Amino acid sequence: MTRLSSVAEAVHLLRAHGLDLAGVEPVVVAALSEDLGGHGVLPAGAGHGVDVTSVATIPADATATAEIIARASGRMAGLPVAAYVLLLVCAEAGPVEVDLLADDGTDVVRGDVVLRVRANTRELLRAERIALNLLTLTSGVATATAAWVAALEGSRTRVRDSRKTVPGLRMLQKYAVRAGGGVNHRMSLADAALIKDNHVIAAGGVVPAFLAVRREFPDIPVQVEVTSARQAHEVVAAGAVDVLLDNMASAEMAAVMAELGELATFEASGGLTLDTAATVAATGVHFVAIGAITHSAPILDFALDFFD
Incomplete structure (x- = not known):
């Protein structure tokens, strides 16, 4: 007490x-x-x-x-x-x-x-x-x-949160994620770069976007969102060490992990549910990003x- x-x-x-x-x-x-x-x-x-x-x-x-x-x-x-x-x-x-x-x-x-x-x-x-x-x-x-x-038990995959938090309550919700056994992603936009689809379009490609962030902020951690195995190979070849696999089928994620899993950290995101947690973890990804643990x-x- x-x-x-x-x-x-x-x-x-x-x-x-x-x-x-x-x-x-x-x-x-x-x-x-x-x-x-x-x-x-x-x-x-x-x-x-x-x-x-x-x-x-x-x-x-x-x-x-x-x-x-x-x-x-x-x-x-x-x-x-x-x-x-x-x-x-x-x-x-x-x-x-x-x-x-x-x-x-x-x-x-x-x-x-x-x-x-x-x-x-x-x-x-x-x-x-x-x-x-x-x-x-x-x-x-x-x-x-x-x-x-609990759904990921027995695998190396850990659950990670996102910025999909109630406005004003992010610190408390991310604390609660830790209390639940999860891992925090960046707290704010200034903590780390996350290159998403709109950044890729604006920069003219996933590799140009990654290199642009590297030039402007050489000491900031960078995560790159990709939607295909081809993009994953391209950004890892360019030097990316943190890659988000967005809305990828489990078979494609497994192939990416078999080929690149020792070269970077990989996170699965998009459409994930507790029912599919074990299947996603079996691909070997290091993290799953779950917005629902905070927003829903x-x-x-x-x-x-x-x-x-």
């Missing part, structure tokens, strides 16, 4: 998990603004800045103890983020204790208690939905990733229940 009682401790835990506060804090602040902005259903200014239900029904000095409980089975991710939300929101109203009863990257089953918190009741309810929204989303991504890891992962449901 890990016990936290201050925002500083929560920030330290985020960093220990490879999460940058500069990426987490704006997400939480934006979520708080959404919840307390007073816009939309209510007339402008009505209830602005407060949780009108809690203010009307709960004394300002009331405290409560609550637990976050898994409502489904899956892979855990995002507990340090949930703890940060609870401490950030509740700490100004009085003492807060947050106990983490599970670890990110481990599996939970329905009914498991993963977090216990004691804090000011009003503030706890203000933080509840934000903490749960982020926890259910990140755990959903981790669970989807873990399913791919179902949530893993959690609930916050008072118990006193």
